[in-house]
Amino acid sequence: MTEEHFLNGVSVTQLLNTIDRIRNSPEIAKFKFRVTNRWLDGTHCQGTVQHFYGALEEDTQRAPKTYDMDEPPVLMGKNQGQNPVEFLLVALSGCLTTTLVAYASAKGIHLKDVQSWYEGEVDIRGFLGISHEVKAGYQKIRVGFRIDADIPEAEKEELVRLAQRHSPVFNTIVQSAPITVHLEK
């Protein structure tokens, strides 16, 4: 029995065990995440997260958690929630941060503080159907990281690179992912 080893609040023991188990049985690595959405009124809707599938089983431990989304008045809403493109940046921020912290922990780097900012540019002519030449999605997203740790600058740069290489949300956006949408009868 070895004692569980933590760094930056991450169980490095569990991380390495998980990697070992997945090497032997790649099926463990397959996860399915899910959300349901209900429209309320105008630009106000709610997304709900609860169960997921992963590590060969359905996880039903979590209570449902609901997020309100709405638009600001300039986009015909009432600010009853943040808007969906802001939620996309929230997702990106969490994923790059978590990935960076996981890799730092695996490398034995002690982090004191990690902060980051995100800015995405959208031209709403795409959303409004005013111009077919304008992309509906984000045209570009800029991110800045500030890492406080007693390591050389080059190691901080390496952590930022590893976060980009391995972050699921970052790569869903940069490499794209297919989405199939169907209407239920």
Added chain:
Amino acid sequence: MTEEHFLNGVSVTQLLNTIDRIRNSPEIAKFKFRVTNRWLDGTHCQGTVQHFYGALEEDTQRAPKTYDMDEPPVLMGKNQGQNPVEFLLVALSGCLTTTLVAYASAKGIHLKDVQSWYEGEVDIRGFLGISHEVKAGYQKIRVGFRIDADIPEAEKEELVRLAQRHSPVFNTIVQSAPITVHLEK
């Protein structure tokens, strides 16, 4: 003076006025959305949304709103928040729904109910760096819509197509978007 006309809680008057104003002055259509993130401990971090830029001015009306993100225990977390890939699906759900409702309103279609579900598949071998052949991001995302409205099935299908064509989050994922990340000194 014409009276403001609402459908599905959307001000169709404002929607059409906005389109007119943007046709005359496309600069109005440029928006910048922003998030900041602070790592707390382990896989737990917080994303915060507050101001944005759009319609030629900085919007500073909203109080800051913070979202906790964490991983479930099987992914080395403590469920202190939903995880970033789930937030991505929340964003997608809000954006497709809002876009669908906006187009229905512009077309004069009265909606009784709109519900949808989302499922994304991730193989965490990409996140963990176990295999370079496995994508780090979502491999695919499936979406189903249920629309209650007194319109023919073909019109519901058309709404689902319009939502996909014009949703900013949907198109950020499907068409991809460039993300530049830098380390602040």
